[in-house]
Amino acid sequence: xxxxxxxxxxxxxxxxxxxxxxxxxxxxxxxxxxxxxxxxxxxxxxxxxxxxxxxxxxxxxxxxxxxxxxxxxxxxxxxxxxxxxxxxxxxxxxxxxxxxxxxxxxxxxxxxxxxxxxxxxxxxxxxxxxxxxxxxxxxxxxxxxxxxxxxxxxxxxxxxxxxxxxxxxxxxxxxxxxxxxxxxxxxxxxxxxxxxxxxxxxxxxxxxxxxxxxxxxxxxxxxxxxxxxxxxxxxxxxxxxxxxxxxxxxxxxxxxxxxxxxxxxxxxxxxxxxxxxxxxxxxxxxxxxxxxxxxxxxxxxxxxxxxxxxxxxxxxxxxxxxxxxxxxxxxxxxxxxxxxxxxxxxxxxxxxxxxxxxxxxxxxxxxxxxxxxxxxxxxxx
Numbered sequence: 001x002x003x004x005x006x007x008x009x010x011x012x013x014x015x016x017x018x019x020x021x022x023x024x025x026x027x028x029x030x031x032x033x034x035x036x037x038x039x040x041x042x043x044x045x046x047x048x049x050x051x052x053x054x055x056x057x058x059x060x061x062x063x064x065x066x067x068x069x070x071x072x073x074x075x076x077x078x079x080x081x082x083x084x085x086x087x088x089x090x091x092x093x094x095x096x097x098x099x100x101x102x103x104x105x106x107x108x109x110x111x112x113x114x115x116x117x118x119x120x121x122x123x124x125x126x127x128x129x130x131x132x133x134x135x136x137x138x139x140x141x142x143x144x145x146x147x148x149x150x151x152x153x154x155x156x157x158x159x160x161x162x163x164x165x166x167x168x169x170x171x172x173x174x175x176x177x178x179x180x181x182x183x184x185x186x187x188x189x190x191x192x193x194x195x196x197x198x199x200x201x202x203x204x205x206x207x208x209x210x211x212x213x214x215x216x217x218x219x220x221x222x223x224x225x226x227x228x229x230x231x232x233x234x235x236x237x238x239x240x241x242x243x244x245x246x247x248x249x250x251x252x253x254x255x256x257x258x259x260x261x262x263x264x265x266x267x268x269x270x271x272x273x274x275x276x277x278x279x280x281x282x283x284x285x286x287x288x289x290x291x292x293x294x295x296x297x298x299x300x301x302x303x304x305x306x307x308x309x310x311x312x313x314x315x316x317x318x319x320x321x322x323x324x325x326x327x328x329x330x331x332x333x334x335x336x337x338x339x340x341x342x343x344x345x346x347x348x349x350x351x352x353x354x355x356x357x358x359x360x361x362x363x364x365x366x367x368x369x370x371x372x373x374x375x376x377x378x379x380x381x
Contacts, residue, residue, distance in 0.1 A: 023086040027069035030090065031297070034067055036060040043298050047088050053099040055083075057106040065100055078102040111312035114231055116281050118315050118343035122371040127352055129339060129368045134222045134380055135324035142218035142325055145189050151219055160248045161270065164221065164255065165262065168242070171212045172260040176295050178202030188326040189214040208257040209240040214325050216244055222380035224323045226273065228313035233347055239313045243273055245380050251275075252377055259300040261292040274377055277314045280306055317341045317376070321368070335364045341376040342369050 032045040037060055045067070048054045058065055061080040066073055069088060076084045080102050088096040135142065146152065154170045155163035175196050183203050184195045189211040192203060203211070209225035216223035222245040229238045241256040252272045254263050263271045264287040271279070271286075279286050292300035320327050321337035328336070342349065354367045370376055 023074055024089055025067070025069055025072040025074045025086065026089050026092070027071055028091055029070040032067055032069050032088070034065070036065050037063040039301075039303070041298075041301070041304075047090050047094075047096045047098075049090060049094040049096040051096075053085065053097040055099045055101050057101050057103055059102070059104040059106075061102050061104070067098070067100075076100060080104070111230070111315075112280070112307060115277075115311050115315055118231060118345045119281050120344045121341075121373050122344060123374055125370065125372040125375070127368075127370055127372070127375070129370055129375060130321055130337070132224070132339070132378065132380065133322045133324070134224075135217050135322075137218055137220045139217075139325060141188070141190070142214065145214060145325075146218040148190065149193070149215075151215055155219060160246060161253075163219070164216070164244050164246070164253070167215050167219070168212060168255050168257050168262075169260060171208060171215065171257045173296075175208060175211065176202035177205065177208060177258045179204045183207035183210075185329070186326075187328045205240040205258045209242050210328065212242050212255070212257045213323065216242070217323065217325070221245070222323075224319045226317050226319040228273075228310065229316040229318065230312050231315040231346060237313075239310065241273075246270070250379075256292075259292045259294060259305065260289075261300060261305065262289050263287070263306070264289070272377070273314070273317065274373060276306070276310075280311055280314065315343070316346060318367075330361065330363060332361045333363065335366065337366045337368070339368045339370065339376060341373060342371055344371055 027047060030047045031043040032047060033040060033042045034045050034056070035041070036058060045056065058078060061078060063078065064075055065078050066075040067088070074086050078084065078100060082102055084100040086098055088098055090096060137143070137146070151167065154166060156166050175193065178201060181201070181204070183206065184192055186192070187207070187210055192207055192211055196202060206225070206227070213223050213225040223242060225240055225242050227238055227240050229235065239258070241254065243252040244255060245251070246253050249270065252274070253270045254273050254276055256262070263276050265271055266285040266287065268287070276286065278284070286302065286306055288300065288302040288305060292305070294300060318338055318340040321339055349369070352369050356365045358365070
């Protein structure tokens with residue numbers, strides 16, 4: 001035991017042991033669950049012996065925070081501005097110096113308050129914005145996609161909603177989410193699925209949204225992938241999800257292949273992005289499907305997903321004007337058009353139409369801005 005203590009001291013230095021006692025808890029699995037007060041986040045922390053220390057930040061002041069490994073647990077009543085050191089011993093040999101820090105300054109802005117200030121739109125606005133288009137399923141590329149991956153079998157023989165959900169579940173299982181790397185250069189479903197299988201890799205949320213969108217189009221569903229963004233025009237994080245127009249419900253519905261997620265009201269009816277945004281702002285009930293998850297490793301919770309992460313990213317919404325196969329693969333001389341739905345409180349209200357030329361490959365980007373949700377969420381023709 002003395003030898004082991006000496007080794008630990010040599011590894012981490014005397015400063016690590018500023019507390020009267022350094023707690024050591026065993027683990028044989030790298031995934032750790034964390035409980036803050038009454039909230040538990042299953043398999044939300046990965047043991048990282050190389051980080052010295054590996055810091056976990058919380059704003060849960062004056063409450064109990066517990067790390068739960070597969071073999072033991074460590075609990076501490078945290079106080080604002082304080083830090084708490086302990087060691088996780090992985091497989092009896094790898095020491096992970098871990099630190100819990102109560103520091104509210106490490107957390108983002110109050111995005112829910114920002115979203116509430118961005119509630120107002122102009123439903124009477126009339127701007128000269130082209131109509132959205134949706135590629136028909138008889139397009140040769142979409143036909144090949146549908147046949148090649150047997151999408152009819154995957155969608156099943158149930159009703160419209162079950163087919164839509166089955167296709168999302170399939171993409172979620174087929175391709176893991178990888179937000180740390182760029183997507184392949186050729187950005188269409190056939191190519192990206194092939195590359196992911198060949199290289200044993202995943203796609204970021206935009207790639208997953210692109211693949212799922214083309215699957216929906218190939219099956220005759222009117223669909224888009226939408227980029228959900230914060231108020232800031234310069235940012236390092238946003239999220240891409242899908243919307244499909246349900247003829248049975250008479251509206252667009254929210255679908256997120258990254259989290260295998262959809263959102264319902266208190267009666268179990270699937271909701272649109274517009275409805276979810278309004279309910280987040282107004283505090284009306286929302287239900288997240290209980291099977292929502294990230295890569296089948298971490299459960300996605302309503303609080304974190306809707307009221308934190310998506311509250312930040314539902315301020316501005318953008319999507320391609322034309323929903324079609326290969327819409328974002330960059331080709332010399334091509335034109336790319338996008339439409340952004342912007343609340344009246346948003347920055348950069350003008351120009352209404354922005355055009356940017358890329359002289360390197362002679363591509364043109366046209367961005368239209370509207371304050372009218374009726375235009376952005378128009379029923380597809």
